Amino acid sequence: MKVIHVIIGLNLGGAELMLFRLSEALNGDDDQEHSVISLTDYGKLGPILTSKGVSVTALGMRNILDVPRVSYKLWQIFRLRKPDIVQTWMYHADLIGGIVARFSGIKNIIWGVRSTNIHRGxxxxxxxxxxxxxxxxxVIPxxxxxxxxxxxKAHVRIGYSQRRMTVIPNGFDTKLLTATLEDRMQIRTAAGFSESDLVVGSLGRYNPAKDHDNFITAAAFLAKDYPxxxxxxxxxxxxLENEVVMKRIRETGYSDRFVLLGERHDVARCLKAMDIFCLHSQTEGFPNVLGEAMTMGxxxxxxxxxxxxxxxxDTGTVVEPHNALALAEALRYLVVAGETFRLDLGKxxxxxxxxxxxxxxxKLRFKSLYDHLSLDDS
Known part of the structure; x- marks a missing residue:
């Protein structure tokens, strides 16, 4: 079975990482051949996928004016490779990849929808x-x-075809999400943390939807009580170059308590350096980073x-979005509960x-999906 995945780009993000893991997991199967087309560039994940034996093609779309050229290139690829299934990821790829696949005579088209709060960001x-x-x-997927x-539910509310929708939550490669105590100490030492410090961590790109202000405000509530x-x-x-974040941190009066590491590729090691993890977003779909933190215990x-x-x-605490006081109290509970309680909850x-x-x-759920589409054609 030949499956072509189409995505807008291959930089680090929830959809991109899920596609990366899925294509890597499935490409080793004898009856599966998965390739990836990025409508823009190779990003950070493209070369890694290529090194793992997954075919990756970048079409170089820069803006909306490139859509006709990119669509024609995509049509040529579909006509040449004749995939059994075209699977697209997120709105831009759903629309462009879906329409081009249909005009190429491909019937088995799978769209990918991820966002939850459709009114923000x-x-x-x-x-x-x-x-x-x-x-x-x-009419397309x-x-x-x-x-x-x-x-x-959010997309059904705005008019998407309900009968065509199914849910497959993200999966985590537990073998990759591991780190040692030595890794923990290296990150903590580089960050200036002592062995007695209790580290509350956040992981995710700077974006209004991630509401880092919520985290910083909650941290300020706690900092004065727990040195x-x-x-x-x-x-x-x-x-340190993010002036908005640095200004908010300075306003708390506890600048010395915050460490910003920027973008990292050693996610497991960074999580290992934390004692408590906090997801503080205003909106998410299926929050990969929360699952990664849970995987790390x-x-x-x-x-x-x-x-x-x-x-x-029931393995953690859930609070309403954009409520820094509630977030602070939930974190306070874990701080006060003690190390043994935190370790047990993490396990x-x-x-x-x-x-x-x-x-x-x-992997099993997607294979079942592909098999179902193939049976429909037979």
Whole structure:
């Protein structure tokens, strides 16, 4: 079976990482051949996928004026490779890849929908593309795969075809999400943390939807009561050059408690350096980073966004979004509860991931989906 995946780009992000893990997991199967087309460039994940034996093609789209040229290139690739299935990821790829695949005579088209809060964090162009996707959802895809139940409900509300939708939560490669005590000490030493410091961590790129202001405000509530409490922020644009974040940190009066590491590729090592993990977003779909923290055995506090509550289950604390006081109190509970309680809660979170959200589970669900489409054609 030949499957071509189409995505807008291959930089680090939830959809991109899920595609990376899925294509890597499936490409080793004798009956599966998966390749990836990026509408823009190779990004950071493209070369890594190529090194793992996955065919990756970048079409070089720079703006909306490139759409005709890129669509023609895509049509040529589809006509040449004759895939059994075209699977697209997120709005831009759903629209462009879906239409071109249909004009190429391909019937088995799978769309990918991930966002949950559809009213925030998107440009006017993306909103326009989503409106077109609402209309075409009834005629182009055979199936629409949502990464979260919350995402499915949100898109049904705005008019997406409900009967074509199914939910496959993200999976985590537990073999890759490991780090040693030595890794922990190296990160903590480089960050200036002592052995007695209790580190509350956040991981995710700087973006209004991630609501870092919420985390910084909650941290300020706690800092005055717990001198050994430190706060670690990891993610793209979370560095000393981010004037907005640095201004907010200075305003707390506790600048010395915050460490910003910027974008990192050693996610597991960074998580290992933390004692408590906090997801503070205003909106999410299926929050990968929360699952990664749980996989690493961290006790977690999360805002009630997307499928975060479903993912964390009874292994952590859920608070309403954009409520810094509630976030601070949930974190305070874990600080006061003590190390033994935090370790036990982290182990419980880790077991939940291993039992329900591994890449093996996701791989089986997607294979079943592909087989179902193939049977429909026979």
């Amino acid at each position: 998107v440009s006017k162009v993306t909103r326009g593309i989503r409106i077109l996707c609402v209309f075409f959802s009834y 055979k199936l629409i795969v949502c990464a979260a139940e919350a995402s499915r 050994n409490l430190k706060f670690l922020l990891v993610g793209r644009e979370l560095d 961290l006790p977690c506090v999360t805002t009630d966004v997307g499928d975060a509550s479903f993912l964390i289950g 419980k979170a880790q077991r939940r991931i291993h039992e329900n959200f591994t890449m093996s589970c996701v």
